Amino acid sequence: MADLLELSARIIDSGHADQPVNRTTNELSEIADGLAMVESFSHSVVVDAGDGLIAFDASHVRTGQAVVDAIRQWRPTPIRHLVYTHGHADHVGGSTFFAADHPVVIGHENVAKRFDRYTFTSNWNLLINARQFGGISGDLNLSMGVGNGEGGVAMTPNPNARRFLPAGTLRPDREVGLFDRMHIGPYEVEFHHARGETDDHLWSFFPEQKWVMTGDFLIWNFPNAGNPQKVQRYPIEWAAALRAMIAREPELLLPAHGLPIAGKERIARVLDDVATALEQLVADVVAMMNAGETLDTIIHTVKVPADTLAKPYLRPLYDEPEFVVRGIWRQFGGWWDGAASRLKPSPDAHLASAIAELAGGADVLLRRAEQAMGDGDVRLACHFADLAGWAAPDDPTIHAGRAAVYLQRRKTESSLMSKGIFAAAARESQVVVDRTTGPSDS
Ligand SMILES: [Zn+2]
DSSP states (O other): OOHHHHHHHHHHHHTOOOSOSSOOOOEEEEEETTEEEEESSSOEEEEEOSSSEEEEOOOOTTTHHHHHHHHHHHOOSOEEEEEOSOOOHHHHGGGGGTGGGOOEEEEETHHHHHHHHHHHTHHHHHHHHHHHHTTSSOOTTOOOSEEEOTTSSOEEEOTTOOOSSOTTOOOOSEEEOSEEEEEETTEEEEEEEEOSSSSSEEEEEETTTTEEEEETTOOSSSOSOOOTTSOOOOHHHHHHHHHHHHHTOOSEEEESSSOOEEOHHHHHHHHHHHHHHHHHHHHHHHHHHHTTOOHHHHHTTOOOOHHHHTSTTTOOSSSOHHHHHHHHHHHHSOSOOSOGGGTSOOOHHHHHHHHHHHHTOHHHHHHHHHHHHHHTOHHHHHHHHHHHHHHSTTOHHHHHHHHHHHHHHHHHOOSHHHHHHHHHHHHHHHHHHHHHHOOOOO
16 A cells, blocks of 8 residues: 555645644554554554564554554564664553564664663653643643642642553663664665664664665654753754765655655655754854854744745644754753843742732733733733742632633644643643632533
8 A cells, every 4th residue: 555655745745734644543554565654653664574573663652552453463473673763652662562572672772771761750751741742632631640739839740650661661682883784584774873853763774675764853743853841852963864864865764753755856855854944943043152142032033934834744733943942052052041140040939929019919910911912922921920820829810810821822832842831831720720719620
């Protein structure tokens, strides 16, 4: 079935995504002879190597069983090799369902270090993922696995929360450094390391067939190179990896999210567009850093052209350019944003109380937030909503207003990360309201 390839060709060539491109159906499609893809919450790309299968990524712990079931229906052959494109939970968490076949697990040498970090910061990762992915349905009752803290909206980890990285996750048996090559059945497979979304990425290349498995170097969204809650990403190296792929002239591209792509020229055009967007952002930010500009000036100046962001594989529906700008600042600078008062700031609540006193009360600040929202100045509105909330941490009326501001803000945003964080802000305030007035049934 070449349905997915026809679909991606039509979408790329027309420039319009008239249907979803990031699908998680857990259905398997045969892409070429002996090559299939299960579309899931991270796909699994599978190659039939004769007496065994090679799977690229294991999907998430919640989808791994369905992915393995789909593979079994395609081929009963055991999965003898499992390649991790990187160690994110949605790519490795399902490996526990691959374990029965005792595959050789291949991954970059930083995957094991990532797993150890996930154990060290397990609850933190549960909390930030609850925020990141908690803003899409609009359901404020989505469980975050947290309880409300004392006297405010601080969150404490739920001791019963599950582990961020599932206990049965397979660790790599064969660790790859910069480069490795294996012969598996009739195939030669190359493993190339590069940093990009993570520091443990591998992209794989079949030189004879001209197949490239990109992992998350292509996600059919604006590159996830600026995630506000997560560790450093590497946009320059990301772009360089895309250029290294182009140089190998792949004719079939299998990503870990989004649609597969056929055609040397089409693949090169897509990879070049993504690389160029990242290179331009880095160039613009670093030029301003070299000119001594502050982060404040840079984030409000550097933009990605609208026609770039309109491309079906560069839409800012997950991450967004403004966050990548901050990531570049962090990569080459420090955490300080250049405003002297924020080097060693007053506590937020102390500053907010002083401003509320000057203004005539927290309710005045909230009204200013609502006015700004009405004027369409959503950024200013959120500053005043936060100041009002900090000045009156236990006031249900203030917090009902703050929740409303953030729910409106969420609607104005395109990226999952912004929607998630703003929905979480609304949930924080809703906790204060519920504590005083009893839970709503919303
Ligand atoms: Zn991913």
